[in-house]
Amino acid sequence: MQLSPTLPAGTASSDAKARPYRRAVRIWLYLLAFLVIVMVALGGATRLTGSGLSITEWRPVTGSVPPLSAADWAVEFEKYRDTPQYRILNEGMGIDSFKTLYWWEWGHRLLGRLIGLAFFLPLIVFWVHGALDRRLALGLVTLGIVGAFQGAIGWVMVASGLQPGMTAVAPLKLALHLTTASIILAGLVWLAAGTREDALTPAPARIRAGAVVVMLLVLVQIGLGGLVAGSHAGLAYNTWPTMNGDLVPPLDGLFSATPWIENFVDNVTLVQFNHRLAAYCVVLAALLHALDTRLTLPGSGAARRATGVACLTLGQVALGIATLLLAVPLWAALAHQVFAMLVLTMASAHARLSGGTAATATAIHPPAVPFGFEQLAGRRA
Structure with a gap:
């Protein structure tokens, strides 16, 4: 889409000139959000196939x-054979099986690089053309910084799985990596x-606060889900609504x-119990918020959005229960993870729109010069 310069604020054609900017920015941000969801799905597949430690x-x-010759593949395979995961779990694996693991992890990392390019290159173009107001520019720069750190967090996570005696990444670091991706997704949608x-x-105000609370609860639940995934707690108690006959497991379990604090990360009983409790809290909060919104603002867009969020949380709980009862098959685990991102997307959009939007927001009256170049413009004048 060609970006043309806008006329000064207040002219008759200001709105018409700015609309392509605003529409292009919105499409770009939602495309980035979609790519983040794909990234989370690919990351989940990488974890569930045991591929995350194949690139050392x-x-x-x-x-x-990627490796381009048989010699290159031999070098990469030898590095993997030196890892605890290979020696403990995969000793005797052939190079063809290793290539399957490698391609999953390589694809995950490559998509991360592509997302970085898809973020920063358009950001520069929009910035130079004055399509971003100060608040939006600040939000995008903040997300860019978080996204840059996300790559480092991913490597810290992988490095934790390469330590002696480890066959998988540390649960806490996996949860941090997933939560950071979720924060980026929520920020893009917002x-x-x-x-x-x-x-x-x-x-x-009560409706706005309720929408934000639901969004934050979904983020917390995703983080707890990361702990479940990292510790394989989903395989420990495959019954519902009880945990092997107990609604609340004994305290000694x-x-x-x-020390007691480690139970929240490494004790599969407490990790799964916390994830279940948080799921009930998310659904209860979403249902109460939807009811409140429908009674306060009947027939409104906010009521429809709140109802949609509540329905999605119910669907996510049902999918989570099915995943648990089926002992976490690959397809169910991936669907559960991706659906969590959809719930977060809807909750984030609802929370932002509940705060209202002005017709002049974000580039209806864009700055006459790109944000950050005002002093230079003043000197020219």
């Missing part, structure tokens, strides 16, 4: 080129929803590790 080095630039073209009146 972090090479942000040169690592984008900013994209704020570029809506028509004005929305803010919902009452919930806090069997010392």
Whole structure:
């Protein structure tokens, strides 16, 4: 889409000139959000196939080129054979099986690099053309910084699985990696929803607060789900609504590790119990918020969005229960993880739109010069 310069604020053609900017920015942000969801899905597949430790080095630039010859593959395979995961779990694996693991992890890392390019290159173009107001620019720069750190967090996670005696990454680092990706997704959707073209009146304060609370609870639940995935707690109790006959497991089972704080990360009983409790809290909060919104603002867009969020949380709980009862098959685990991202997407959009949007927000009256170049413009004048 060609970006043309806008006329000064207040002219008759200002709105018409700015609309392509705002629409392009919104499409770009939602496309990035979609890519993040794909990234989370690919990361889940990488974890569930045991592929995450197949690449033993972090090479942000040169690592984008995969092995191109039999000699290159032999070198990479020898590095993997030196890992605890190979010696403990995969000893005797052939190079063809290793290549399958490698391609999963390489694809995950490559998509991360592509997302970085898809973020920063358009950001520069929009910035130079004055398509971003100060608040949106600040939000995007913040997300860019978080995204840059996400790559480092991913490597710290992988490195934890290469330590002696480890056959998988540390659960806490996996949860941090997943939660950071979720925060990036929520931020992209929040900013994209704020570029809506028509004005929305803010919902009452109670409704706005409820929408934000639901969104934050979903984020917390995703983090707890990362602990479940990292510790393989989903395989420990494959019954519902009880945990092998107990609605609440005995305290000596919930806090069997010392020091007690480690139970929240490494004790599969407490990790799964916390994930179940948080799921009930998310659904209860979403249902109460939807009921409150429908009674306070009947027939409104906020009521429809709140209802949609509540329905998605119910669907996610049902999918989670099915995943548990089926003993976490690959397809169910991936569906559960991806659906969590959809719940977060809807909750984030609802929370942002509940705060209202003005018709002049985000590039209806864009700055006459790109944000950050005002002093230079003043000197020219």
